[in-house]
Amino acid sequence: MSEQAKRPVKITETILRDAHQSLIATRMTTEQMLPIIDKMDKVGYHSVECWGGATFDASLRFLKEDPWERLRKLRAGFKNTKLQMLFRGQNILGYRHYADDVVEYFVQKSIANGIDIIRIFDCLNDIRNLETAVKAANKEKGHAQIALSYTLGDAYTLDYWTDMAKRIEDMGADSLCIKDMAGLLVPYKATELVETLKAATKLPIQLHTHYTSGVASMTYMKAVEAGCDIIDTAMSPFAMGTSQPATEVMAETFKGTAYDPGFDQNLLAEIADYFRPMRDDCLASGLLNPKVMGVNIKTLMYQVPGGMLSNLVSQLKDAHQEDKYYQVLEEVPRVRKDFGEPPLVTPSSQIVGTQAVLNVLSGERYKMITKESKALLRGEYGQTVKPFNAEVQKKAIGDEKAITCRPADLIKPELKTIEAEMAQWKEQDEDVLTYALFPQVATEFFKYRQAQKTKVDLTAADSASKAYPV
Ligand code: CO
Numbered sequence: 186m187s188e189q190a191k192r193p194v195k196i197t198e199t200i201l202r203d204a205h206q207s208l209i210a211t212r213m214t215t216e217q218m219l220p221i222i223d224k225m226d227k228v229g230y231h232s233v234e235c236w237g238g239a240t241f242d243a244s245l246r247f248l249k250e251d252p253w254e255r256l257r258k259l260r261a262g263f264k265n266t267k268l269q270m271l272f273r274g275q276n277i278l279g280y281r282h283y284a285d286d287v288v289e290y291f292v293q294k295s296i297a298n299g300i301d302i303i304r305i306f307d308c309l310n311d312i313r314n315l316e317t318a319v320k321a322a323n324k325e326k327g328h329a330q331i332a333l334s335y336t337l338g339d340a341y342t343l344d345y346w347t348d349m350a351k352r353i354e355d356m357g358a359d360s361l362c363i364k365d366m367a368g369l370l371v372p373y374k375a376t377e378l379v380e381t382l383k384a385a386t387k388l389p390i391q392l393h394t395h396y397t398s399g400v401a402s403m404t405y406m407k408a409v410e411a412g413c414d415i416i417d418t419a420m421s422p423f424a425m426g427t428s429q430p431a432t433e434v435m436a437e438t439f440k441g442t443a444y445d446p447g448f449d450q451n452l453l454a455e456i457a458d459y460f461r462p463m464r465d466d467c468l469a470s471g472l473l474n475p476k477v478m479g480v481n482i483k484t485l486m487y488q489v490p491g492g493m494l495s496n497l498v499s500q501l502k503d504a505h506q507e508d509k510y511y512q513v514l515e516e517v518p519r520v521r522k523d524f525g526e527p528p529l530v531t532p533s534s535q536i537v538g539t540q541a542v543l544n545v546l547s548g549e550r551y552k553m554i555t556k557e558s559k560a561l562l563r564g565e566y567g568q569t570v571k572p573f574n575a576e577v578q579k580k581a582i583g584d585e586k587a588i589t590c591r592p593a594d595l596i597k598p599e600l601k602t603i604e605a606e607m608a609q610w611k612e613q614d615e616d617v618l619t620y621a622l623f624p625q626v627a628t629e630f631f632k633y634r635q636a637q638k639t640k641v642d643l644t645a646a647d648s649a650s651k652a653y654p655v
Contacts, residue, residue: 195231237270260299311567525569
């Protein structure tokens with residue numbers, strides 16, 4: 186080690202975002218997070234991922250929490266640690282493409298409310314869908330990290346990844362992330378990929394993977410040895426399975442080597458002690474299903490992310506057709522091929538998955554085609570790495586002309602219209618964005634918020650009348 190310069194690996198902690206999204210359906214509340222952030226702030230993390238992805242939707246929909254309020258509270262508590270979010274390019278945190286003015290405003294408000302690092306990705310790796318968000322982050326002096334959705338297939342060669350990395354660097358990204366949402370990157374392939382990317386660009390490289398297929402910690406080790414600068418891990422109570430490798434384990438693995446992050450295991454143990462009862466509660470209530478904790482080798486065989494597998498199971502369950510599971514799994518790669526071989530990550534994973542289910546259950550491929558499949562085949566999500574199957578495309582959109590430009594170029598500015606539509610609910614500027622992303626869920630939340638206020642006011646009036654009898 187003497188001749189080898191120290192190169193401590195940096196660590197992004199995911200327990201406040203991806204870990205609970207992957208294991209307990211994003212149900213961790215702000216109140217559950219706040220008591221421990223003081224300790225987490227002392228670890229020396231490169232960043233804490235705590236916002237974006239499904240957290241926004243789940244906060245509003247299930248927890249009846251204002252996600253912006255959560256962000257401000259976390260910002261107030263994390264005095265020394267950078268806060269990181271996940272951002273779906275032109276989809277922001279939603280499922281469709283938004284106009285540039287909404288994307289720009291969302292980036293501006295995320296940074297104003299406390300985000301330091303924005304990890305931006307596109308489900309098709311169409312980098313035109315990243316431009317607006319990256320430029321906005323640059324303008325607001327945030328750190329713009331572009332994530333490449335990692336996947337396998339004929340088109341995804343080392344040349345492909347190298348070319349993408351160069352284009353990302355040219356675009357003004359501050360760092361590059363290999364986003365392996367399905368846990369498909371195996372250890373020796375990681376060596377090859379990281380070495381290649383390091384040679385192609387000067388950008389710091391971060392690796393994000395999931396334990397789903399059982400190789401993740403080995404993949405991190407190989408990647409770090411090959412020059413990967415930052416890895417994503419989760420504190421042990423919410424690590425492994427469909428989540429990330431455990432923070433404590435990776436810190437201990439690199440201890441005393443050139444890559445030692447220098448974390449205090451006692452401090453990590455205190456943090457783990459805090460989260461462990463929460464894990465036990467989730468296991469007891471069924472929110473944490475032991476099934477997601479094991480090794481799922483099917484994810485490697487079918488190249489399907491863990492979250493998508495569980496979605497398929499529940500869709501088939503709803504249709505009382507659980508025996509069609511393997512037929513659907515085999516149909517997924519075929520649909521993916523017809524759809525231009527995109528990576529499978531939100532929202533492309535849902536689109537391909539649902540279409541595969543329909544193809545099997547209806548007994549005839551593409552007898553029924555979803556609205557989202559049609560939109561994808563019309564080019565509304567952008568360009569795929571390979572062309573669509575022309576026959577399937579024709580079945581879906583007939584003689585309609587497909588979009589070839591950047592899809593958002595066809596969307597007129599929409600912020601003003603949205604603001605006018607929701608004016609009666611607006612209590613803060615951020616509410617406009619909440620409504621823009623999830624109009625129905627946001628309206629329900631705004632109603633709830635208002636009702637809570639009225640309740641509080643009534644209680645206050647009640648006690649006031651008791652205090653001052655007239
Ligand atoms: Co993830």
